[in-house]
Amino acid sequence: MIAPLPILGGANERLLPASVPFRFFAAAAGFQVLAWAMLFWGAPDLPGFAGGTGPVLAALHLLTLGVLVSAAMGAAYQLLPVATRSPIRHVSLAKASFWLLLLGVGLLTLGMAGSDARLIWPGAVLVALALALFAGLTAQNLWRAHGLPMVVAHGWTALVALVLVVLLALLLIVDEQTGFWPDHAGLARLHMVMAVFGFMGILLAGFSLILVPMFALSSGSAPMLGRGQLGLGGLALVLATAAAFWQRPGLWPLASALGAAAAAVYLWHMRLILQGAMRRRLGLSFVMIRAAWAMLALSLVLGVGLSFGLEFPGGAALFGVLVLPGWLLTFLGGVLQRIVPFLASMHVQAVSGAPALLSDLTPSRPLLVYAVGHFSALALLGSGVIFSNTLLVRVGALAGFLGALAFVLFLSLVLSKLPRRG
Amino acid sequence: MDRTPPPPGKDWRDAAGILHIDVRGLGPPLPMVAILARLEQWTESGPIIVHHEREPIYLYPELASRGWVHCRIPGEPGEVRLKLTRHAP
Numbered sequence: 001m002i003a004p005l006p007i008l009g010g011a012n013e014r015l016l017p018a019s020v021p022f023r024f025f026a027a028a029a030g031f032q033v034l035a036w037a038m039l040f041w042g043a044p045d046l047p048g049f050a051g052g053t054g055p056v057l058a059a060l061h062l063l064t065l066g067v068l069v070s071a072a073m074g075a076a077y078q079l080l081p082v083a084t085r086s087p088i089r090h091v092s093l094a095k096a097s098f099w100l101l102l103l104g105v106g107l108l109t110l111g112m113a114g115s116d117a118r119l120i121w122p123g124a125v126l127v128a129l130a131l132a133l134f135a136g137l138t139a140q141n142l143w144r145a146h147g148l149p150m151v152v153a154h155g156w157t158a159l160v161a162l163v164l165v166v167l168l169a170l171l172l173i174v175d176e177q178t179g180f181w182p183d184h185a186g187l188a189r190l191h192m193v194m195a196v197f198g199f200m201g202i203l204l205a206g207f208s209l210i211l212v213p214m215f216a217l218s219s220g221s222a223p224m225l226g227r228g229q230l231g232l233g234g235l236a237l238v239l240a241t242a243a244a245f246w247q248r249p250g251l252w253p254l255a256s257a258l259g260a261a262a263a264a265v266y267l268w269h270m271r272l273i274l275q276g277a278m279r280r281r282l283g284l285s286f287v288m289i290r291a292a293w294a295m296l297a298l299s300l301v302l303g304v305g306l307s308f309g310l311e312f313p314g315g316a317a318l319f320g321v322l323v324l325p326g327w328l329l330t331f332l333g334g335v336l337q338r339i340v341p342f343l344a345s346m347h348v349q350a351v352s353g354a355p356a357l358l359s360d361l362t363p364s365r366p367l368l369v370y371a372v373g374h375f376s377a378l379a380l381l382g383s384g385v386i387f388s389n390t391l392l393v394r395v396g397a398l399a400g401f402l403g404a405l406a407f408v409l410f411l412s413l414v415l416s417k418l419p420r421r422g
Numbered sequence: 423m424d425r426t427p428p429p430p431g432k433d434w435r436d437a438a439g440i441l442h443i444d445v446r447g448l449g450p451p452l453p454m455v456a457i458l459a460r461l462e463q464w465t466e467s468g469p470i471i472v473h474h475e476r477e478p479i480y481l482y483p484e485l486a487s488r489g490w491v492h493c494r495i496p497g498e499p500g501e502v503r504l505k506l507t508r509h510a511p
Contacts, residue, residue, distance in 0.1 A: 015479060083450050085476060147449045214451035214480065217458055219430045278459050345483035358487045 016078055016091060018347040018418055023098050024074025025340060026415070029408045031066025031105065032329075035059050036377070036401035038113065043393040047385050049317045051188050053120075053176075058113035060324065065127060066105045068200055068328055071336060073097065073134050075207065078343060080138065083210055084145035084152065093133050100130035117177060124173055128166045135159050150226040154206025157234055161198025164241070165191060183247055190244035196323055197259055198237045204331060205229055205266050212273050215285070215338055220276025225269035232262035256307040260300040267293055284367055288334030291375070295326035314385040321381045325374075325400070333374060337367050337410065344414050351419035361417060366410035373403020429459035436471075444473040446501070454481050457506075461488060467508065471495075474502040 039046065042055025049056045077094050081087050088094055108123025110116070142155045168191040175181040213221055236258035243251035270293060299322035306315060314321075341361035348356040380396025383389070430452045431445040443460055445453035457472055458481075464470065472478075485492055489509045497503030 082479065210450055214454060217451075217455050219452055219455045278455065278462065342480070342483055345486070346479050349479075349482055354486070356483075356486070358483050 015082070015346060015350060016088060016094070018343070020091060020094055020098075021074040021078040021343060022340075022415060022418070023095075024070050024077070025336060026411060027098070027102055028067045028071035028074070028332075028336075029404070029411045031062050031070060032404040033401060033408060034109075035062035035067060036397050036404050038062055038109070040394055040397035040401060042113075043384075043397055044390045046381070046393050047314065047317055047388040047390070049320070051185065053112050053115040055113050058109040060320070061112060062105065062109050063324055063329065064195060064200075065101070066109070068332060069131070070101060070105075071332055072200065072203055073101070075335075075339060076134070076138055076203070079207070079210070079339075080141050080145075080155070083148055084141055086141050086144040086146065088137060088141060090137060093137055097130045097133035097137070100126050100133065104128075104130055117173075120173060124169060128170065131162060131166050135162055148210075150223060150230070151206050151209055154202050154209070154226075154230055157230060158199050158203040158206065161194050161202060161237060165195045165199055168194060183244070186244045186247065186249070189252075190240055193240045193255075193259075194237065196328065197233070200328055202230065202233055204328070205233070207335075208266070208270060211335060211339075212270055212289075213277075215279070216274055216277035216282060217279045218273045218275075218277040220273045222269060222272055225265055225272070229262050229266040229269060232258050232265060236262055253304070253307040256300075256304045260304050263296055263300050267297060284364075284371055285334040285338045288330050288337075288371060288374075292327050292331035292334060295322050295330060295378075299323045299327055313387070314382075317385045318382060321378070321385055325381065326378055330374065330378070333370065333407070336407075337362070337370075340411060340414050344418055347418055356417065361414055363410055363413045366406040366413065369406035370403045370410065373399045373401075373406060376400075377403060429456045431456035433460060440468060440471055441466075442471045442473060446473055446475045451480070453478060454484065457481060458484055458488070461485075461490060461506070469505050469507045472504040472506060473497065474504065475500065477502055478504075 036059075038055050038059035042059055045054055045056045051057070077088055104123050104126030106123070107119045108127055111119030111121075111123055138155065139159055142152050142159075145152045168187060171181065172184070172187055172191055175184050175187065181187055209221060209226055213219065236255045239251050239255035239258060242248060243255055299319055302312060302319050302322060305312060306319060312318065341358050344361045345356045345358055348354070348361075377396045377400030380392050380399060384392030384394075384396055430448055431443055433441060433443045435441055441460070441464070443457055445456045448456065453474060457478075461470070482492065485506065490506050491509050492504045492506050495503050495505050
């Protein structure tokens with residue numbers, strides 16, 4: 001017979017109340033809908049987008065802060081304590097970070113959409129506070145971690161990048177109003193690189209070392225490749241920082257080449273892990289994860305080309321499409337559709353004593369609609385940017401919006417099966 | 423040719439012929455991989471004993487989806503010992 005609740009013992013301390021991770025996932029799902037809606041509005045600006053406030057910048061931050069960071073926070077709060085065997089000690093602070101992020105992203109993106117500094121400033125401060133709480137709690141957890149040195153090393157590097165992202169964001173807002181920094185574009189580029197590749201990219205690479213082998217049931221991880229991806233990625237970020245702060249544009253191509261090398265090592269590592277997988281039929285989630293990896297590779301080829309001065313239709317905007325909705329959002333969509341039923345099953349067990357079957361907690365139709373909407377959106381956005389066609393961008397945003405609604409339905413169906421607790 | 427590496431961890435049979443799997447000392451997710459790899463090859467009807475050093479909460483949904491149930495049984499200090507049996511149809 002399945003043992004009841006007391007057997008969870010120490011693990012139960014590491015299993016946060018369901019409301020903590022799921023509130024972040026619910027926010028991520030909601031912000032995904034808003035991000036596509038905002039892009040629909042700002043569609044005419046996307047093909048030539050090169051920075052500056054407006055709906056495209058707002059959509060960008062709804063996607064990065066609202067979707068990616070929100071989901072990363074929820075996943076980190078729940079997964080890291082289990083992996084590192086060190087519980088989150090201040091659950092109330094984790095909850096506080098959620099409300100600060102929610103309110104902050106709302107104000108910040110409204111301010112960006114309407115170019116209103118009276119909203120941007122308080123929004124940015126609230127987001128910075130949310131991220132500071134997250135960084136503090138995660139640092140505390142990593143500090144007490146037992147084992148998993150490569151995951152912990154990725155975690156520390158991502159946290160350093162996160163601190164830099166926040167400082168750069170505040171600098172950018174000040175510079176927008178005062179113009180004290182001689183190279184605003186370089187600073188904005190470093191902020192983007194540090195956020196996308198430094199914080200999100202390295203966090204994702206670290207999580208991949210646990211999640212991909214866990215989902216695929218593989219023991220094929222290679223520590224040397226883990227060190228390689230982190231070392232090369234870290235060096236690329238240091239060079240990018242030097243390029244922006246010391247205004248040495250000549251360092252950008254080298255930084256992007258090193259970043260591409262780090263990604264190549266990461267992708268090779270993932271390939272090795274999947275080669276040793278016991279589970280061969282990995283389902284829709286891995287269709288999305290593999291597509292995300294393909295878009296990471298494409299984005300880096302394009303990024304290196306652009307940094308060496310090559311011209312390509314769509315240029316920087318296409319790079320942004322490949323990296324953000326292409327790589328990061330697609331990867332997140334693939335991972336979340338595995339994590340969400342998994343965590344729900346564990347919470348059902350914590351209350352009822354028996355885990356729910358994962359198949360009962362994975363409504364497949366909404367996920368299929370989500371994937372179709374998402375991939376259609378990517379194809380249309382990419383084409384719209386390459387051909388400077390607003391209609392294609394707008395239809396793409398609409399497809400993404402419908403897909404995101406299907407993801408909200410998926411999450412709602414899973415949440416409806418959770419026991420009322422926490 | 424099967425290129426899948428052998429599952430991590432140790433295994434042995436006791437005097438009663440029961441299979442034991444020891445995954446202590448392995449970092450996540452190797453304990454889960456070690457246990458599920460052996461379960462997939464297990465054609466007998468008897469139970470399996472798992473020697474773990476932590477509560478494998480991520481394992482339980484995977485066990486349930488494969489028709490296995492678990493219960494905690496007494497083990498050494500610092501050990502989490504589980505008895506896995508197939509769910510009666």
